[in-house]
Amino acid sequence: MNIRVNNTRQQFAETLDRAPAGEPERQYYFLDRLREVVEKKKAEEGFSATFHIETYGCQMNAKDSEKLCGILLKAGFTEVESEHADFVLYNTCTVRENANQKVYGHLGYVHSLKKKHPSMLVGLCGCMMQEPEVVAKIRKDYRFVDLVFGTHNIFKLAELLYDRLMSGHMEVDVWEGTTEIVEDLPAERKYPFKSGVNIMFGCNNFCSYCIVPYVRGRERSREPEEILKEIRRLAADGVVEVMLLGQNVNSYGKTLSTPISFAELLRRVEEIEGIERIRFMTSHPKDLSDELIQVMRQSKKICRHLHLPVQSGSTDILQKMNRRYTKEQYLELAFKIKEAIPDISLTTDIIVGFPGETEEDFEDTLDVVRQVRYDSAFTFIYSKRTGTPAAAMENQVPEAVVKERFDRLLKEVQQISSEVCGRDVHTVQQVLVEEKNSHMDGYVTGRMSNNTLVHFPGGEELIGTLADVYLEESKGFYYMGRREV
Ligand code: 5AD
Ligand code: SF4
Numbered sequence: 001m002n003i004r005v006n007n008t009r010q011q012f013a014e015t016l017d018r019a020p021a022g023e024p025e026r027q028y029y030f031l032d033r034l035r036e037v038v039e040k041k042k043a044e045e046g047f048s049a050t051f052h053i054e055t056y057g058c059q060m061n062a063k064d065s066e067k068l069c070g071i072l073l074k075a076g077f078t079e080v081e082s083e084h085a086d087f088v089l090y091n092t093c094t095v096r097e098n099a100n101q102k103v104y105g106h107l108g109y110v111h112s113l114k115k116k117h118p119s120m121l122v123g124l125c126g127c128m129m130q131e132p133e134v135v136a137k138i139r140k141d142y143r144f145v146d147l148v149f150g151t152h153n154i155f156k157l158a159e160l161l162y163d164r165l166m167s168g169h170m171e172v173d174v175w176e177g178t179t180e181i182v183e184d185l186p187a188e189r190k191y192p193f194k195s196g197v198n199i200m201f202g203c204n205n206f207c208s209y210c211i212v213p214y215v216r217g218r219e220r221s222r223e224p225e226e227i228l229k230e231i232r233r234l235a236a237d238g239v240v241e242v243m244l245l246g247q248n249v250n251s252y253g254k255t256l257s258t259p260i261s262f263a264e265l266l267r268r269v270e271e272i273e274g275i276e277r278i279r280f281m282t283s284h285p286k287d288l289s290d291e292l293i294q295v296m297r298q299s300k301k302i303c304r305h306l307h308l309p310v311q312s313g314s315t316d317i318l319q320k321m322n323r324r325y326t327k328e329q330y331l332e333l334a335f336k337i338k339e340a341i342p343d344i345s346l347t348t349d350i351i352v353g354f355p356g357e358t359e360e361d362f363e364d365t366l367d368v369v370r371q372v373r374y375d376s377a378f379t380f381i382y383s384k385r386t387g388t389p390a391a392a393m394e395n396q397v398p399e400a401v402v403k404e405r406f407d408r409l410l411k412e413v414q415q416i417s418s419e420v421c422g423r424d425v426h427t428v429q430q431v432l433v434e435e436k437n438s439h440m441d442g443y444v445t446g447r448m449s450n451n452t453l454v455h456f457p458g459g460e461e462l463i464g465t466l467a468d469v470y471l472e473e474s475k476g477f478y479y480m481g482r483r484e485v
Contacts, residue, residue, distance in 0.1 A: 012166040023155065023182045030159040031074050037165050038076040047119050051077040052085040054106060057093025059245055059281055060216075061126055063196040064154050065091050068125070070186035071157045083110055087121040087161075089147075092128035094211055096383035100128055107142055114144050121164070123147035125154060129174055130215035133386070143170070150174040151216050155182040177217040183226050191434070193464030194277075195239050199227055199265065200246035205284060207311070208322045208393075209354060211385040212247060221246075221253050224260055228268055235274030240464065241432055242269065244280040250287035263291040270301050276466060277432060277449065278302045282309060285333055286324045293340050304450040305375075306337060309349035313368030314361035317354050320393070327364055334372045345375040345450035352409055353382040353402030355393035362405050369412055373420050375450070376477075377413045381406055421452055422474030428484050429454070431469045433462040456481040 015033055020026045041047045051072050055065040068089060069079065077087065088110055093099040103124070114120045122145050128134050129150045138145050147164050149156065152175040164171040181201065189195050202217040203210075231242055244265075246252060253260040262280075269278055278301050285308055296302050312318050315326040325333075337344060350365060369377065381402055384391045429448045437443035437455055444458040446467065455478065456469050469481040 008166070015162075015166075019159075023180070024185050027071075027155060027158050027182070027185060030162050031071065034075040034158045034162040034165075037162060041119075041165070042076075044119070046117060047086050049077045049087075050080045050085040051087040051089065052080050052083055053089045053091060054083070055091045056099050056102060057091075057095060057127065059196055059243065060198070060247070061091050061093060062190075063198060063245055064126065064151075066189060066196070067185060067187045068154060068157055070188040073188055074186050075158055075161070083113060086117075086119065087123065088113075089123040089125065092124060092126040094128040094131060094134075094215060094385070096380065097385075098383070100134075103128060107145070111142070111144055121146045121161075123149075123161075125149045125151075125157075127151055127211070127215040131211075131386075135172060135174060139170070139172070146170060148172040148174065152178040152180075155185050179220065181220060181222055181226075183222075189239075191464075192238055194241035194243070194432070194434075195234050196243045196245050197227060197230055197234070198222065198246070199244045199249060199262075199280075200252050203247035204251075205248060206322060206389075208320060208389040209351065209382060209385065211388055214387055216247065219248070219251065219255060221256050223256065224253070224265055224268065227265065228272065231269055231272055231275060235272055238464070240275065240466065241277040241279065242275060244269070244278065246280075247282060248284045248287060249280050250283050250289065250292065261289065261291060263289060263295040266292070266295050266299070266302060270299055276301060279305065279451075281307055283307060285310070285330050288333060288337075293337055296344075297340050304341065304343050305345045305347070307347045307349075308334065308337075310365075310368055310372075311349060311351050312354060312357070312361065313365035314357070315364075317357055317361045317364075320356060321351075321354060321390070327368060331368065331371060343450065345452070346372060347451075348372070348374050348377045350377055350379050350409065350413075351382050352379065352406045353397040355382070355390055355397065356395040357382075357397050357405075362409075366409065366412055369409070369416065373416050374413065375420050375452070376417045379406065379409055379413060418476040421477055422479075424448070424450075424452075425471050425474040425479065428468050428470050429481075431456075431467050431481075433458065433465055433467055435463060436460055453478040454481045455479070456483055458483055 019029050038049050042049050053065050053068055055061050090103055092103050110122055129148055147160055149160055160171055160173055200221040202219045203213045204219040206213050249262050252262040310330055311321055311323055313327050431446035431448055431454050433444050433446040435445055437445050442457055443455050444462055445453055445455050454469055468484040470484050471479040471481045473480045
């Protein structure tokens, strides 16, 4: 017995010694090693190498999960829909407290599954894991967890999982930060016809309520050639719509050795044949340039949708939030965009109950909502995040007051958006067909350039194509239509 353990240890040490130092070669090496171990384990009873990834939070996390999924498929795992799997991985979010609580709830459940199937592996990654208190809690109270890593080293999944399987102990590898961007690793797309593309990572804005800069690190842009290469490859593979992803896309390229603007990047993406639609997320109002507005205006491919988080309508609160614009500057920008691109759909994020928010401040938020008339708005109750400047601010707003304001805001937002969203009724619009309608047989669902959903009669063969659809009826947030052929 002892000899076998020593042998395994020695083999493990030799495997590590032989691993290439550079990336992505190192990860491809560990993918091969992991596949061998997984094959061996499959011969054991009770391990069929299935995996499930639970993803929380934003588009960045969704994109990260596609990368994690790509690695696991290459390593010989197969994906399943539920947590009844041999490897369950939680890709966590920590932007608000309720996102954290959900993960702990799931951990309780998965622990009960693991008790019945001890060979099961449980992993945690993503933003929550970048918080030292969280990792300390996992080590202490959730000892059944096998693997913990953060946002900076998701590309290392094959190596980490291999280490865990060989060592038999909880593997924890969380990096405080990184300057590294590892290119050319596998990724599995959720949709064959559309894809997110990271153009930058991290955030340097330090909005005072926000934990993102602490858990996703400093802003790093990918080289434009790497981005274009990836998009050309996607186009060759049948992708017609790309969503360029970054916490603050408007500051893309500023820190590269040869700086380039986001607008210029868009111009180059537009030239790629096969790509019909370009979306991007998220824009910070303080960095949105006139050049970008011009590029959007002239473009045939950039979608008529701009997500422009306002967060609050009060100049005083905006200053405390460290947003670096005033109510008036935001309104001026929103009107300028609407004037230049009249068919644009504007959406936003709003936080209610930031420390010190008075009734007057809140009225300013309502005023912005009424003036801009957003197509839709994501409304959030302020959530105190440990370590952010706002968490230490005085005058936290009482819960009942926040709740009351939140309800008033939601009503206003919904009323306006039901009026605004129907403006294209009785016109023909191009729709990218995304899926079979789950409620109505013989119908498909697609998205207009401005992101509004349209349901219309059609078959599965339309999925992934652009169809001209006559919008017969507006239902408030979506349309019913018929195909124009
Ligand atoms: N509390 C509430 N909402 C928050 N957001 C970010 N941090 C917090 C917080 N501490 C919201 C912002 C951001 C969106 C992604 O999440 O509105 O734009
Ligand atoms: Fe957070 Fe502000 Fe950065 Fe957005 S721009 S991720 S809200 S710090």
